[in-house]
Amino acid sequence: MESQGNLEAQIEVLLNVEKQMRLAGDVAGTRKARRGQLKQAVTAMVQQAMQYIDQTPDLETRIELTKTLNSVSAGKIYVEIERARLTKKLAKIKEEQGQIAEAADLMQEIAVETFGAMAKTEKIAFILEQVRLCLDRQDYVRAQILSRKISPRVFDADTSKEKKKPKEGENIVEEAPDDIPSMPELKHIYYELMIRYYSHHNDYLEICRCFMAIYEIPSVRENQEQWIPVLRKICWYLVLSPHGPMQSSLLNSTLEDKNLSEIPLFKSLLKQLVTMEVIQWTAFWEAYKDEFGNEKNLLGGSLVDKAAEDLRQRIIEHNILVVSNYYSRITLKRxxxxxxxxxxxxxxxxxxxxxxxxxxxxxxxxxxxxxxxVAKDSNEILNSWAMNLEKLLDLVEKSCHQIHKETMVNKAVLKV
Incomplete structure:
Protein backbone atom coordinates (compact mmCIF):
# COMPACT_ATOMS: atom_id res chain seq x y z
CA MET A 1 0.00 0.00 0.00
CA GLU A 2 2.89 2.36 0.77
CA SER A 3 4.52 1.67 -2.55
CA GLN A 4 1.28 2.66 -4.25
CA GLY A 5 1.28 5.96 -2.35
CA ASN A 6 -1.88 5.21 -0.39
CA LEU A 7 -0.43 6.44 2.93
CA GLU A 8 -3.74 7.54 4.49
CA ALA A 9 -5.29 4.12 3.97
CA GLN A 10 -2.25 2.50 5.54
CA ILE A 11 -2.46 4.77 8.60
CA GLU A 12 -6.18 3.98 8.95
CA VAL A 13 -5.48 0.25 8.91
CA LEU A 14 -2.67 0.71 11.44
CA LEU A 15 -4.94 2.70 13.79
CA ASN A 16 -7.57 -0.03 13.69
CA VAL A 17 -4.96 -2.69 14.44
CA GLU A 18 -3.55 -0.55 17.30
CA LYS A 19 -7.02 -0.09 18.79
CA GLN A 20 -7.68 -3.83 18.78
CA MET A 21 -4.31 -4.55 20.43
CA ARG A 22 -4.77 -1.78 23.02
CA LEU A 23 -8.22 -2.99 24.01
CA ALA A 24 -6.93 -6.54 24.22
CA GLY A 25 -4.00 -5.41 26.41
CA ASP A 26 -1.44 -6.70 23.92
CA VAL A 27 1.68 -4.88 25.19
CA ALA A 28 4.05 -6.22 22.52
CA GLY A 29 1.72 -5.22 19.71
CA THR A 30 1.03 -1.78 21.16
CA ARG A 31 4.77 -1.11 21.47
CA LYS A 32 5.13 -1.71 17.75
CA ALA A 33 2.18 0.58 16.99
CA ARG A 34 3.72 3.35 19.20
CA ARG A 35 0.54 4.41 20.94
CA GLY A 36 0.83 6.28 24.24
CA GLN A 37 -1.98 4.73 26.27
CA LEU A 38 0.22 2.01 27.78
CA LYS A 39 3.28 2.74 29.94
CA GLN A 40 5.28 0.06 28.18
CA ALA A 41 4.55 1.69 24.83
CA VAL A 42 5.80 5.10 26.03
CA THR A 43 8.92 3.50 27.50
CA ALA A 44 9.65 1.62 24.28
CA MET A 45 9.06 4.75 22.22
CA VAL A 46 11.47 6.85 24.31
CA GLN A 47 14.10 4.11 24.33
CA GLN A 48 13.83 3.72 20.56
CA ALA A 49 14.07 7.48 19.96
CA MET A 50 17.12 7.74 22.24
CA GLN A 51 19.02 5.50 19.82
CA TYR A 52 18.63 8.18 17.14
CA ILE A 53 20.29 10.96 19.19
CA ASP A 54 23.84 10.05 18.14
CA GLN A 55 22.70 9.71 14.51
CA THR A 56 21.37 13.27 14.21
CA PRO A 57 22.90 15.29 11.34
CA ASP A 58 23.86 18.36 13.41
CA LEU A 59 24.15 19.63 16.97
CA GLU A 60 20.99 21.75 16.83
CA THR A 61 18.86 18.77 15.82
CA ARG A 62 20.47 16.67 18.55
CA ILE A 63 19.62 19.27 21.19
CA GLU A 64 16.02 19.59 19.95
CA LEU A 65 15.48 15.83 19.91
CA THR A 66 16.96 15.49 23.42
CA LYS A 67 14.75 18.31 24.75
CA THR A 68 11.65 16.78 23.12
CA LEU A 69 12.32 13.39 24.67
CA ASN A 70 13.00 15.10 27.99
CA SER A 71 9.60 16.83 27.92
CA VAL A 72 7.87 13.57 26.92
CA SER A 73 9.43 11.71 29.87
CA ALA A 74 8.87 14.54 32.38
CA GLY A 75 6.70 13.51 35.33
CA LYS A 76 6.53 9.84 34.25
CA ILE A 77 8.08 7.57 36.85
CA TYR A 78 8.27 4.62 34.45
CA VAL A 79 10.75 6.51 32.23
CA GLU A 80 12.71 8.21 35.03
CA ILE A 81 15.94 6.39 34.15
CA GLU A 82 15.65 7.45 30.51
CA ARG A 83 14.99 11.02 31.62
CA ALA A 84 18.14 10.96 33.79
CA ARG A 85 20.23 9.70 30.87
CA LEU A 86 18.76 12.32 28.55
CA THR A 87 19.49 15.07 31.06
CA LYS A 88 23.08 13.85 31.36
CA LYS A 89 23.48 14.00 27.56
CA LEU A 90 22.02 17.51 27.44
CA ALA A 91 24.26 18.66 30.30
CA LYS A 92 27.32 17.29 28.49
CA ILE A 93 26.40 19.33 25.38
CA LYS A 94 26.00 22.46 27.54
CA GLU A 95 29.38 21.84 29.15
CA GLU A 96 31.06 21.42 25.77
CA GLN A 97 29.60 24.80 24.82
CA GLY A 98 31.19 26.33 27.93
CA GLN A 99 27.89 26.74 29.80
CA ILE A 100 29.02 25.12 33.07
CA ALA A 101 26.38 26.78 35.27
CA GLU A 102 23.52 25.71 32.97
CA ALA A 103 24.87 22.15 32.83
CA ALA A 104 25.10 22.01 36.64
CA ASP A 105 21.54 23.34 37.02
CA LEU A 106 20.22 20.71 34.59
CA MET A 107 21.90 17.85 36.46
CA GLN A 108 20.64 19.04 39.85
CA GLU A 109 17.03 18.67 38.72
CA ILE A 110 17.37 14.88 38.84
CA ALA A 111 17.45 13.01 42.18
CA VAL A 112 18.70 9.58 41.08
CA GLU A 113 19.06 8.33 44.68
CA THR A 114 15.28 7.70 44.63
CA PHE A 115 15.38 5.58 41.45
CA GLY A 116 14.83 2.01 42.57
CA ALA A 117 15.34 0.44 39.13
CA MET A 118 18.64 2.19 38.36
CA ALA A 119 21.87 0.23 38.86
CA LYS A 120 23.96 1.27 41.87
CA THR A 121 27.02 2.11 39.78
CA GLU A 122 24.97 4.30 37.43
CA LYS A 123 23.48 6.18 40.42
CA ILE A 124 26.91 6.84 41.89
CA ALA A 125 28.30 7.92 38.51
CA PHE A 126 25.41 10.36 38.05
CA ILE A 127 25.86 11.91 41.52
CA LEU A 128 29.62 12.21 40.97
CA GLU A 129 28.90 14.07 37.73
CA GLN A 130 26.67 16.45 39.71
CA VAL A 131 29.47 17.01 42.24
CA ARG A 132 32.05 17.60 39.51
CA LEU A 133 29.92 20.24 37.76
CA CYS A 134 29.32 22.01 41.09
CA LEU A 135 33.07 22.07 41.76
CA ASP A 136 33.68 23.38 38.23
CA ARG A 137 31.31 26.29 38.88
CA GLN A 138 32.90 26.74 42.36
CA ASP A 139 29.65 25.97 44.18
CA TYR A 140 31.38 24.21 47.08
CA VAL A 141 28.38 24.19 49.44
CA ARG A 142 26.16 22.34 46.99
CA ALA A 143 29.04 20.02 46.06
CA GLN A 144 29.36 18.98 49.70
CA ILE A 145 25.59 18.40 50.02
CA LEU A 146 25.55 16.22 46.89
CA SER A 147 28.67 14.26 47.94
CA ARG A 148 26.95 13.24 51.19
CA LYS A 149 24.43 11.26 49.14
CA ILE A 150 27.23 8.71 48.62
CA SER A 151 28.38 6.70 51.62
CA PRO A 152 32.10 5.76 51.34
CA ARG A 153 31.19 2.32 52.71
CA VAL A 154 29.40 1.48 49.46
CA PHE A 155 32.76 1.25 47.67
CA ASP A 156 33.98 -1.47 50.04
CA ALA A 157 30.76 -3.51 50.07
CA ASP A 158 31.00 -7.17 49.02
CA THR A 159 29.12 -7.34 45.71
CA SER A 160 29.10 -11.15 45.76
CA LYS A 161 26.60 -11.10 48.64
CA GLU A 162 24.12 -8.89 46.79
CA LYS A 163 20.85 -10.42 45.68
CA LYS A 164 21.02 -11.56 42.07
CA LYS A 165 17.33 -12.36 41.49
CA PRO A 166 14.64 -10.05 42.87
CA LYS A 167 11.74 -11.56 44.76
CA GLU A 168 8.22 -11.31 43.50
CA GLY A 169 6.91 -7.75 43.83
CA GLU A 170 10.38 -6.17 43.94
CA ASN A 171 11.64 -3.74 41.29
CA ILE A 172 13.90 -5.22 38.62
CA VAL A 173 17.20 -3.34 38.62
CA GLU A 174 18.37 -2.48 35.12
CA GLU A 175 21.90 -3.21 33.94
CA ALA A 176 24.19 -0.18 33.89
CA PRO A 177 25.28 1.06 30.43
CA ASP A 178 28.68 -0.02 29.15
CA ASP A 179 30.17 3.46 29.57
CA ILE A 180 29.57 3.50 33.36
CA PRO A 181 32.85 2.91 35.30
CA SER A 182 33.29 -0.03 37.67
CA MET A 183 33.01 0.39 41.45
CA PRO A 184 36.81 0.70 42.06
CA GLU A 185 37.00 3.33 39.31
CA LEU A 186 34.07 5.20 40.84
CA LYS A 187 35.85 5.09 44.21
CA HIS A 188 38.90 6.68 42.62
CA ILE A 189 36.78 9.40 40.98
CA TYR A 190 34.89 10.06 44.24
CA TYR A 191 38.02 10.65 46.31
CA GLU A 192 39.64 12.77 43.60
CA LEU A 193 36.58 15.04 43.68
CA MET A 194 36.68 15.15 47.49
CA ILE A 195 40.37 16.13 47.32
CA ARG A 196 39.34 19.06 45.10
CA TYR A 197 36.70 20.05 47.65
CA TYR A 198 38.98 19.81 50.72
CA SER A 199 41.81 21.58 48.89
CA HIS A 200 39.57 24.64 48.59
CA HIS A 201 39.32 24.73 52.40
CA ASN A 202 42.98 23.69 53.00
CA ASP A 203 41.76 20.75 55.12
CA TYR A 204 45.02 18.81 55.02
CA LEU A 205 43.95 15.94 57.27
CA GLU A 206 40.86 15.14 55.15
CA ILE A 207 42.94 15.39 51.96
CA CYS A 208 45.37 12.90 53.50
CA ARG A 209 42.52 10.51 54.34
CA CYS A 210 41.26 10.75 50.75
CA PHE A 211 44.70 9.82 49.41
CA MET A 212 44.81 6.93 51.88
CA ALA A 213 41.51 5.63 50.49
CA ILE A 214 42.92 5.86 46.92
CA TYR A 215 46.07 4.10 48.14
CA GLU A 216 43.95 1.11 49.27
CA ILE A 217 42.35 0.56 45.82
CA PRO A 218 43.69 -2.79 44.49
CA SER A 219 44.55 -1.41 41.04
CA VAL A 220 46.67 1.31 42.70
CA ARG A 221 48.37 -1.00 45.22
CA GLU A 222 49.40 -3.38 42.42
CA ASN A 223 51.08 -0.68 40.33
CA GLN A 224 54.22 0.88 41.81
CA GLU A 225 54.07 3.82 39.40
CA GLN A 226 50.68 4.72 40.88
CA TRP A 227 51.11 4.04 44.60
CA ILE A 228 54.48 5.80 45.03
CA PRO A 229 53.09 9.27 44.08
CA VAL A 230 50.01 8.63 46.25
CA LEU A 231 52.15 7.56 49.24
CA ARG A 232 54.28 10.69 48.79
CA LYS A 233 51.11 12.81 48.95
CA ILE A 234 50.03 10.97 52.11
CA CYS A 235 53.36 11.80 53.77
CA TRP A 236 53.26 15.47 52.77
CA TYR A 237 49.68 16.02 53.92
CA LEU A 238 50.36 14.20 57.20
CA VAL A 239 53.18 16.64 57.88
CA LEU A 240 50.96 19.58 56.85
CA SER A 241 48.07 18.47 59.09
CA PRO A 242 47.71 20.21 62.47
CA HIS A 243 48.88 18.20 65.46
CA GLY A 244 46.14 16.10 67.03
CA PRO A 245 45.12 12.53 68.00
CA MET A 246 43.94 11.59 64.48
CA GLN A 247 47.05 13.03 62.84
CA SER A 248 49.30 11.25 65.33
CA SER A 249 47.52 7.92 64.79
CA LEU A 250 47.74 8.16 60.98
CA LEU A 251 51.38 9.24 61.22
CA ASN A 252 52.37 6.16 63.23
CA SER A 253 50.33 3.76 61.07
CA THR A 254 51.91 5.15 57.90
CA LEU A 255 55.40 4.70 59.36
CA GLU A 256 54.63 0.98 59.75
CA ASP A 257 53.85 0.64 56.03
CA LYS A 258 56.48 -1.57 54.39
CA ASN A 259 56.16 0.30 51.08
CA LEU A 260 57.60 3.38 52.76
CA SER A 261 61.05 1.79 52.54
CA GLU A 262 60.86 2.36 48.75
CA ILE A 263 60.99 6.12 49.38
CA PRO A 264 63.50 6.42 52.27
CA LEU A 265 63.57 10.22 52.20
CA PHE A 266 59.88 10.31 53.13
CA LYS A 267 60.35 7.68 55.82
CA SER A 268 62.98 9.97 57.32
CA LEU A 269 60.52 12.86 57.01
CA LEU A 270 57.88 11.11 59.10
CA LYS A 271 60.44 9.89 61.64
CA GLN A 272 61.51 13.46 62.31
CA LEU A 273 57.91 14.33 63.16
CA VAL A 274 57.52 11.50 65.69
CA THR A 275 60.94 12.05 67.28
CA MET A 276 60.87 14.52 70.16
CA GLU A 277 63.76 16.61 68.90
CA VAL A 278 63.92 20.18 67.63
CA ILE A 279 64.00 20.39 63.81
CA GLN A 280 66.15 23.12 62.28
CA TRP A 281 63.95 24.66 59.57
CA THR A 282 66.80 25.79 57.29
CA ALA A 283 68.39 22.33 57.11
CA PHE A 284 64.98 20.70 56.81
CA TRP A 285 63.89 22.88 53.87
CA GLU A 286 67.20 22.37 52.06
CA ALA A 287 66.75 18.61 52.34
CA TYR A 288 63.15 18.52 51.09
CA LYS A 289 62.81 21.61 48.88
CA ASP A 290 63.39 19.72 45.62
CA GLU A 291 61.01 16.91 46.54
CA PHE A 292 58.41 19.48 47.51
CA GLY A 293 58.68 21.14 44.10
CA ASN A 294 58.51 17.80 42.23
CA GLU A 295 54.99 17.07 43.50
CA LYS A 296 53.36 19.18 40.77
CA ASN A 297 54.74 16.80 38.11
CA LEU A 298 53.46 13.63 39.81
CA LEU A 299 50.12 11.84 39.98
CA GLY A 300 47.62 13.76 42.10
CA GLY A 301 48.86 17.20 41.11
CA SER A 302 50.73 19.85 43.07
CA LEU A 303 50.18 20.66 46.72
CA VAL A 304 47.90 23.56 47.63
CA ASP A 305 49.14 27.14 47.26
CA LYS A 306 49.71 27.73 50.98
CA ALA A 307 51.55 24.43 51.49
CA ALA A 308 55.08 25.84 51.76
CA GLU A 309 54.00 28.48 54.26
CA ASP A 310 51.98 25.97 56.29
CA LEU A 311 54.85 23.47 56.27
CA ARG A 312 57.06 25.98 58.09
CA GLN A 313 54.21 26.62 60.52
CA ARG A 314 53.91 22.89 61.32
CA ILE A 315 57.66 22.57 61.95
CA ILE A 316 57.51 25.51 64.37
CA GLU A 317 54.53 23.91 66.15
CA HIS A 318 56.42 20.61 66.40
CA ASN A 319 59.42 22.40 67.92
CA ILE A 320 57.22 24.17 70.49
CA LEU A 321 55.70 20.82 71.52
CA VAL A 322 59.20 19.36 71.91
CA VAL A 323 60.27 22.29 74.11
CA SER A 324 57.11 21.95 76.24
CA ASN A 325 58.00 18.30 76.91
CA TYR A 326 61.48 19.15 78.17
CA TYR A 327 60.84 22.41 80.01
CA SER A 328 58.30 23.38 82.64
CA ARG A 329 59.53 27.00 82.60
CA ILE A 330 61.62 28.76 79.96
CA THR A 331 62.41 32.34 79.07
CA LEU A 332 60.95 33.77 75.88
CA LYS A 333 64.43 34.63 74.64
CA ARG A 334 65.65 31.05 75.06
CA VAL A 374 49.14 22.65 83.67
CA ALA A 375 47.15 24.48 86.33
CA LYS A 376 45.56 21.98 88.74
CA ASP A 377 42.11 22.45 90.18
CA SER A 378 41.33 22.05 93.91
CA ASN A 379 40.29 18.39 93.56
CA GLU A 380 43.54 17.41 91.88
CA ILE A 381 45.57 19.26 94.54
CA LEU A 382 43.62 17.58 97.35
CA ASN A 383 43.99 14.13 95.78
CA SER A 384 47.72 14.69 95.32
CA TRP A 385 48.08 15.81 98.95
CA ALA A 386 46.12 12.78 100.21
CA MET A 387 48.25 10.42 98.11
CA ASN A 388 51.48 11.98 99.38
CA LEU A 389 50.25 11.79 102.97
CA GLU A 390 49.36 8.12 102.50
CA LYS A 391 52.85 7.42 101.16
CA LEU A 392 54.40 9.27 104.12
CA LEU A 393 52.39 7.29 106.69
CA ASP A 394 53.25 4.04 104.93
CA LEU A 395 56.94 4.96 105.05
CA VAL A 396 56.71 5.85 108.79
CA GLU A 397 54.99 2.51 109.50
CA LYS A 398 57.69 0.57 107.65
CA SER A 399 60.43 2.49 109.49
CA CYS A 400 58.83 1.76 112.89
CA HIS A 401 58.57 -1.90 111.96
CA GLN A 402 62.28 -2.03 111.04
CA ILE A 403 63.28 -0.25 114.31
CA HIS A 404 61.15 -2.63 116.34
CA LYS A 405 62.68 -5.61 114.56
CA GLU A 406 66.26 -4.41 115.22
CA THR A 407 65.43 -3.78 118.90
CA MET A 408 64.09 -7.32 119.38
CA VAL A 409 67.14 -8.84 117.70
CA ASN A 410 69.52 -6.85 119.94
CA LYS A 411 67.62 -7.84 123.10
CA ALA A 412 67.83 -11.50 122.13
CA VAL A 413 71.60 -11.23 121.63
CA LEU A 414 72.11 -9.55 125.06
CA LYS A 415 70.14 -12.27 126.82
CA VAL A 416 72.36 -14.92 125.30
Missing amino acids: LADLLCLGIQEAEKHLSEMVVSKALVAKIDRPMGVVCFQ
Missing part, protein backbone atom coordinates in the same frame (compact mmCIF):
# COMPACT_ATOMS: atom_id res chain seq x y z
CA LEU A 335 62.47 29.71 73.40
CA ALA A 336 62.99 32.05 70.44
CA ASP A 337 66.62 30.90 70.13
CA LEU A 338 65.56 27.22 70.06
CA LEU A 339 62.92 27.96 67.40
CA CYS A 340 65.32 30.15 65.36
CA LEU A 341 62.75 32.97 65.48
CA GLY A 342 62.43 36.46 66.83
CA ILE A 343 60.87 36.91 70.28
CA GLN A 344 57.65 38.44 68.94
CA GLU A 345 57.20 35.74 66.28
CA ALA A 346 57.87 32.98 68.81
CA GLU A 347 55.27 34.50 71.16
CA LYS A 348 52.79 34.74 68.26
CA HIS A 349 53.12 31.04 67.33
CA LEU A 350 52.96 29.98 70.98
CA SER A 351 49.78 32.04 71.52
CA GLU A 352 48.13 30.50 68.43
CA MET A 353 48.79 26.99 69.74
CA VAL A 354 47.35 27.89 73.14
CA VAL A 355 44.22 29.35 71.52
CA SER A 356 43.76 26.22 69.36
CA LYS A 357 44.15 24.10 72.54
CA ALA A 358 47.09 22.17 71.08
CA LEU A 359 49.14 23.22 74.10
CA VAL A 360 48.72 24.53 77.65
CA ALA A 361 51.01 27.43 78.51
CA LYS A 362 51.10 30.81 80.26
CA ILE A 363 53.31 33.77 79.39
CA ASP A 364 54.60 36.17 82.06
CA ARG A 365 55.41 39.14 79.85
CA PRO A 366 57.03 41.42 82.48
CA MET A 367 59.38 38.58 83.50
CA GLY A 368 59.66 37.21 79.94
CA VAL A 369 58.97 33.66 81.13
CA VAL A 370 56.78 30.91 79.64
CA CYS A 371 55.29 28.32 81.99
CA PHE A 372 54.17 25.01 80.46
CA GLN A 373 52.82 23.54 83.70
